[in-house]
Amino acid sequence: MVTRPQRDTRIILFRLATVVVFVILIARLAMLQFFTNENYQEQAIFNRTRVVKTEGIRGVIYDRDGRILAANKARYDVVIIPAELPDDPDYQRSQELRYQVYNDLIALITDGLQRYPPVSPTAAPAANPDFIFGSNINPAPTLLSADEMDVQVTQREAGSAFKPIVVAENLPRSVAWLVDEGRFRLPGVNIQLYAERSYSAGYVMSHILGYMGPIPEQTINSYVDQGYSREAWVGWSGLEFSAEKTLHGQSGSKVIEVDVNGREKRVIGKETAAQPGHNLILTIDxxxxxxxxxxxxxxxxxxxxxxxxxxxxxxxxxxxxxxxxxxxxxxxxxxxxxxxxxxxxxxxxxxxxxxxxxxxxxxxxxxxxxxxxxxxxxxxxxxxxxxxxxxxxxxxxxxxxxxxxxxxxxxxxxxxxxxxxxxxxxxxxxxxxxxxxxxxxxxxxxxxxxxxxxxxxxxxxxxxxxxxxxxxxxxxxxxxxxxxxxxxxxxxxxxxxxxxxxxxxxxxxxxxxxxxxxxxxxxxxxxxxxxxxxxxxxxxxxxxxxxxxxxxxxxxxxxxxxxxxxxxxxxxxxxxxxxxxxxxxxxxxxxxxxxxxxxxxxxxxxxxxxxxxxxxxxxxxxxxxxxxxxxxxxxxxxxxxxxxxxxxxxxxxxxxxxxxxxxxxxxxxxxxxxxxxxxxxxxxxxx
Amino acid sequence: MIRRQWRQFDWILLLAVLIVSLYGMVMIQSAVQGDPQLATYPQRQLGFILVGLVLMFIVAAFDYRSLGSIYVPLYVIVIALLAMTGILGKSLFGAQSWIEVFGLFPIQPSELAKIAMTIALGRYLATHQETIGQLGTLVGGLVIMAPLVVLVFMEPDLGTAIVLAVEGGIIFLVAGLTLRHILSAGVVGALSAPLLWSLMRAHQRNRILIFLDPTADPDSFFNVQQALVSVGSGGWLGKGYGQGTQSQLHFLRVRHTDFIFSVVAEEMGFVGAVLLLLLLLVVMMRLWRIAAQAPDAFGQLLVAGGAGIILFQTVVNVGMNMGLLPVTGLPLPFFSYGGNAYFSLMIFLGLAQSVAMTKRSQVL
Incomplete structure (x- = not known):
């Protein structure tokens, strides 16, 4: 037999317990917000800020009469960002929506390539396969199939769903624009523009001009100290290597605020603009x-x-x-x-x-x-x-x-x-x-x-x-x-x-x-x-x-x-x-x-x-x-x-x-x- | 002669709940801003508040003692709804836990389960006060609880299943469970744990393991870390409304529901967060006060059940936001976005008001 006073006592105990629990919560709150506050503030700043390096436009190389030997050309690639593709809780529906994007994109690019055919790969003048190796002045456009796209998207979704996947490369500019215009009905599709080195004289100048590549692993720190971003390309041989400092110019940098997905929200503080590199005029005719x-x-x-x-x-x-x-x-x-x-x-x-x-x-x-x-x-x-x-x-x-x-x-x-x-x-x-x-x-x-x-x-x-x-x-x-x-x-x-x-x-x-x-x-x-x-x-x-x-x-x-x-x-x-x-x-x-x-x-x-x-x-x-x-x-x-x-x-x-x-x-x-x-x-x- | 008197209505309780609700709506606004898909959530939350108020007044207008006569059909209906969820429920967020009941709002049967269990268990224990010390009564109560807890767990909604279990425990405690039975229940629970474990399926076990060790799940570990950074970086007065970097740049996930307390702590600082906690404390103390003054055991147990739910959910949610307790997905009462939880809380509030308006002094 439980009496009323017994129940009342238990309610009083619960009232006490409630107060005690709230005191604990407030104490924890005070500890986080006052004692470890600075540490967490730093973490919050670290979370949201990134230093972004921008490379200057690399210098152009001319011969003694002003003919261009090395210049920069735009390269257009199409990428897919898996996290921005259409999604549906129903897997089947989700796949349908995605394949629609893939197929629409492929149709758009294929159609565009027919309307604006790429400049045919330039044959190297008097090329002789015994003496001249590789000729790749105008690389042909590439395009993945819908299934290949889906395989890559599915793999990427497990880890970095916001990292772009390249699905088409080296598109002519007109085709890239077509895709850009069609983006409103192609969620997750984006255009990436790169500056790429172009050597108009081909093999004739190769030994003198050399070539570029990603920063070699063992020298990455010295380049980064000079302001290069880790993804930058640098000269590997020839003048591209020996005149690297002159051609590269100065890297710019800016501090940006990013969201959890690393997307830029705004620029914080002053932005240092990248300075274009200097041009070389060679003694070569x-x-x-x-x-x-x-x-x-x-x-x-x-x-x-x-x-x-x-x-x-x-x-x-x-x-x-x-x-x-x-x-x-x-x-x-x-x-x-x-x-x-x-x-x-x-x-x-x-x-x-x-x-x-x-x-x-x-x-x-x-x-x-x-x-x-x-x-x-x-x-x-x-x-x-x-x-x-x-x-x-x-x-x-x-x-x-x-x-x-x-x-x-x-x-x-x-x-x-x-x-x-x-x-x-x-x-x-x-x-x-x-x-x-x-x-x-x-x-x-x-x-x-x-x-x-x-x-x-x-x-x-x-x-x-x-x-x-x-x-x-x-x-x-x-x-x-x-x-x-x-x-x-x-x-x-x-x-x-x-x-x-x-x-x-x-x-x-x-x-x-x-x-x-x-x-x-x-x-x-x-x-x-x-x-x-x-x-x-x-x-x-x-x-x-x-x-x-x-x-x-x-x-x-x-x-x-x-x-x-x-x-x-x-x-x-x-x-x-x-x-x-x-x-x-x-x-x-x-x-x-x-x-x-x-x-x-x-x-x-x-x-x-x-x-x-x-x-x-x-x-x-x-x-x-x-x-x-x-x-x-x-x-x-x-x-x-x-x-x-x-x-x-x-x-x-x-x-x-x-x-x-x-x-x-x-x-x-x-x-x-x-x-x-x-x-x-x-x-x-x-x- | 018992007379229900509206002047006994607890206006302080209602005022505190309304302030918490509107504070919540304002913080939801901050949490969802910039997200077009969630843009209408503050308005919808205001709708939930208004509907909730109506629900509360309707429930308060009835004499809670009349519930004693309908608890059996109510209990059966809820069991049926829970069982049907698996068949008719529409899939949302991967779990089959929603069912259209009112046509207008999807209401979770698991929320109804909280109310049904409070009424049924309260009624059962109130009518078995003389035999409360006997094992049979304890077993009878557990038999009432078990189908609800198991069905909710199967839904799967581990969080609500735990809430139901804790709620039942609190009702038992207030009803006068003896120390001997409390201890033996603990022993039986511990002994049956391996048996239950062996009966569970792999994904169910997994869910419990993640509950116990959130670091095993990188996603929830990340969420807790970001919640700590949000709370910790808030300081005295916070970063300002709508200015929290953690919440506005989405480092903080599920900001409008599970982690809304972190948004408050980040943007409104210690002052804003303590104000919220004190308001919730006022709500609970008023509820315990009504329970203490209730005219009969049934009334006391009804209110204690509601107070227990609010207390447990508040502690689990705020504790999760401050890295004290595992991540469960339990919302902060009256504050987090969502209609279901809000409606069931407002029904509890209505029940409490109904009890408050039936004073002991009037029992002659």
């Missing part, structure tokens, strides 16, 4: 560059060679007028983002298309090296311009230990000896013109022993270094090789062997261990042509801001003056003139009717386990030709190298001649038209 590639491809095509290089410099200032390396690749393939497999396919293709052989690969220079012992010998008074050295087809270097035993002596032959001839008594000009090996053996290493001393290896190496060999030229591209000027110390350290006179002989004709990049040979030729001035090769002539105001004009950068008297260099030049213009010269087929050309061939033997010796046991050889013109007041140096090209005169000369021809034709045409180079106009504006 695109027209000459194109001719150079055509000449190289056509010259090399009949051969078994898979790589070749040509370089054209202005000897007066170090400007690189053109520079081509085969095989080449189209750097537009990188603009869309390339898969790892595609990358490896291009990177490992025969001849390594991604490598700029003009600056990164080193080869024995062969006879094109002979100007160095000639200049050094004259300067060191080992010979004079009139000194005659006897050049039989073969000489014997006595054995060091048994100098009287001719059977142990080492024979050194001239190329002409293999044809059954000899050069006889010749001077240095003739020796250059006829590329006499015996003359340079004697000049470099001395012969006969004890009678004629020669330059000696140390002095020869010194002059080689003075002419720019054995060290990077400092051109504004990444990945340059130093080459090698050997000397006794190097041989002891690298091979553990003693330097012998035979090594000096080999080095004197550009064989043995001496190695140079084609650009180094061009630079050496340039120094001979301009009385001993070594200018740093330059690709960037000027920098302008986004409104084309001149910011910086790169003056010629003199690295050093070669310590050889002008009259000796003149003697060397005369030898090179004779090579082209004297009936016994080795390069007579390089002559042009209206311009005096001077040059030097080279046929450099090399050892490659994959390339067999010829029938008579001779090693394969690279073909070289290095030249300058006009002979008086030289304006252009052209160096051509063909890997495994055989005779320099047969293979390399016609290529160089065509490049020289093109240069003087362009010059004459421009002079007739009265056009001035963009560079000169800019310097007028800038001052």
């Amino acid at each position: 695109l027209e000459l560059q194109q001719t150079m590639f055509e000449a190289l491809i056509e010259g090399v095509n009949p051969l078994r060679s898979h790589s070749a290089v040509a370089v054209a410099l202005d000897p007066r200032n170090g400007h690189v007028l053109a520079m081509a390396s085969l095989p080449a690749y189209d750097n537009n393939i990188f603009a869309n983002g390339i898969t790892g497999q595609e990358y490896l396919q291009v990177a490992n293709a025969p001849g390594k298309p991604l490598i700029n052989h003009a600056i990164s690969s080193i080869y024995p220079p062969g006879s094109s090296f002979k100007m160095i012992p000639a200049a050094g010998g004259l300067q060191e008074k080992v010979i004079t311009a009139r000194t005659l050295l006897n050049a039989p087809g073969i000489i014997y270097l006595p054995n060091r230990n048994f100098p009287d035993n001719l059977d142990l002596a080492q024979p050194f032959v001239c190329w002409i000896y293999k044809l059954g001839g000899k050069h006889g008594d010749i001077n240095v000009r003739q020796a250059i013109a006829e590329s006499c090996d015996i003359f340079f053996y004697k000049l470099g290493g001395g012969w006969p022993p004890g009678e004629f001393e020669g330059l000696g290896v140390e002095t020869l190496a010194y002059y080689a270094q003075q002419f720019g060999l054995g060290a990077p030229t400092g051109i504004d591209l990444p990945g340059e090789s130093a080459g090698l000027v050997p000397d006794p110390k190097w041989k002891r350290l690298a091979k553990g062997e003693r330097w012998v006179t035979g090594d000096t002989y080999n080095m004197s004709i550009g064989q043995g261990d001496v190695l140079a990049t084609p650009l180094q040979i061009a630079l050496m030729t340039s120094a001979i042509a301009n009385d001993g001035l070594v200018f740093q090769p330059q690709l960037v002539a000027a920098v302008t801001d986004a409104e084309s105001h001149l910011l910086q004009k790169n003056e010629p950068k003199l690295i050093r003056e070669i310590p050889v008297d002008p009259q000796h260099l003149a003697t060397v030049r005369e030898g090179m003139w004779m090579a082209v213009n004297w009936e016994y010269g080795t390069a007579t087929n390089a002559a042009l009717p209206d311009v005096e050309v001077a040059g030097k061939t080279g046929t450099a033997e090399f050892f490659d386990p994959e390339i067999p010796r010829d029938g008579r046991g001779n090693l394969p050889s690279h073909a070289w030709f290095t030249s300058f013109a006009p002979y008086q007041d030289p304006e252009i140096v052209v160096t051509v190298f063909v890997y495994n090209g055989g005779e320099g005169s047969a293979v390399a000369i016609p290529i160089a001649q065509r490049i020289l021809r093109s240069y003087f034709d362009i010059k004459a045409r421009d002079a007739a038209a009265g056009s001035r180079p963009v560079l000169d106009q800019l310097s007028g504006d800038g001052s």
Whole structure:
């Protein structure tokens, strides 16, 4: 039996309990709102604010005449944001609604592509699949099917439903606009616009311009410290890499307030606008560059060679007028983002298309090296311009230990000896013109022993270094090789062997261990042509801001003056003139009717386990030709190298001649038209 | 002679409830602003308040003691409705828990279950006051409760099932359950737990596990974290009405129902939140006061049931908003958006007013 007072007591207990519970709730409230208030306020601010980085528009790259080489193009993709697709509690209904969106979108795009067909992929001019890898100037539009869209949407819904899914790529602008207009009946569909790098010259400029890619993982922090966003793309090679700072401009940033889905609601505080990058005006003449590639491809095509290089410099200032390396690749393939497999396919293709052989690969220079012992010998008074050295087809270097035993002596032959001839008594000009090996053996290493001393290896190496060999030229591209000027110390350290006179002989004709990049040979030729001035090769002539105001004009950068008297260099030049213009010269087929050309061939033997010796046991050889013109007041140096090209005169000369021809034709045409180079106009504006 | 007197109507109770209701409507406005789909919710809530008021006055006008004679059909109808939900109910938010009854408003049978159980259990225990100490009475009460609790749980509405169980417990306690039976009920409950567990299906077990450990469900864990940030960042006076970053930028989910207390704490600060809690405290203290002064045991148990529901739901909801209790989806009484819960609360309020107007002093 429960009495009324008992129930009343229990109600009083409940009243007390109610008050106690409310005191607890209020205490908890006070604790949260007063004691841990600051912490939660910070979390609330962290929740709702984001720092957003914006990249400036990347600078444009022009050739010396203002032709666009690298620019930015808009790329339109269609995306679906799963969280904004129509939804219904009923799964079937939900799928129906979604498929309606997919199918309407597909119909809209398909219809649009018929009405506004995309510009057909531009075929690379004179593309040759043996030498040019990848051509992707106008990538074709892509579009997922409705089922593919649904698979992606369903996968994404589990995690980040607000992250866009790309369902159509590379749409023409008109089609993107059609989709944009139709968006009111396509919930969840959106257009994304990207600025994408576009290289209008394709493979012709790829090695010079390079390409871009996402920031590499290991360097991400240094880029972020400079204001880059983590998603930004940066230069990976070529000028895109070495001129990254100039081209990139300044990143902007803003603090935005976002909702729980990360969507921007408003901008908080001051916004720093992104600054566009600066434009580059190159020293390159695109027209000459194109001719150079055509000449190289056509010259090399009949051969078994898979790589070749040509370089054209202005000897007066170090400007690189053109520079081509085969095989080449189209750097537009990188603009869309390339898969790892595609990358490896291009990177490992025969001849390594991604490598700029003009600056990164080193080869024995062969006879094109002979100007160095000639200049050094004259300067060191080992010979004079009139000194005659006897050049039989073969000489014997006595054995060091048994100098009287001719059977142990080492024979050194001239190329002409293999044809059954000899050069006889010749001077240095003739020796250059006829590329006499015996003359340079004697000049470099001395012969006969004890009678004629020669330059000696140390002095020869010194002059080689003075002419720019054995060290990077400092051109504004990444990945340059130093080459090698050997000397006794190097041989002891690298091979553990003693330097012998035979090594000096080999080095004197550009064989043995001496190695140079084609650009180094061009630079050496340039120094001979301009009385001993070594200018740093330059690709960037000027920098302008986004409104084309001149910011910086790169003056010629003199690295050093070669310590050889002008009259000796003149003697060397005369030898090179004779090579082209004297009936016994080795390069007579390089002559042009209206311009005096001077040059030097080279046929450099090399050892490659994959390339067999010829029938008579001779090693394969690279073909070289290095030249300058006009002979008086030289304006252009052209160096051509063909890997495994055989005779320099047969293979390399016609290529160089065509490049020289093109240069003087362009010059004459421009002079007739009265056009001035963009560079000169800019310097007028800038001052 | 008992006379019902309108001057005994508890106007303070009604005033407190009205202030809480209108305060709630204003906060719902802030919680849903910027969301076109929910734009009409404040107006609809005002409609619920008005309909609720009418319901309250209608119920108050009847003598609660007449309910004693209709509790059996009422109980049977509610059981039938609950059973039918599975067949006729329209699917909403994934759970089959809504059924059109009045045509105008969807009303949840589970809400009706709260009222039916209070009346039936109150009536049963009031008429068995002499044998309250006997086991048979306790079992009889549990037999009345069990079908309602189980059917609601099956609906599935775990939150309301718990409310029903707690409500029944409070009615038992007020009715005079002996300490011995309280303890033995606890022991029986603990022993039967594994049996119940083995009878449940996987998804039902899952629901209970998430209830016990919300961190197991990343979504509700996120919600609780954001609620804490909302409450904690409010400070003394809050960020201002409509200015709460957590609520306005939707870091806070289900803002107009489950987590509306966080909106109040964030935007109106400590002052606004304490004001709300004090108003609810006034409501409850008035209800306990009516219970204490009720003319008979049935009246006392009716009001105690209503007060118990309000107390339990308030504690669970506010506790959930402040990270003290697990997330259950129980609304804040008179404050959260929604018609169903509001109507059943207003019916309880009407019952309480009916009891208040029938004073003990008038029993002769």
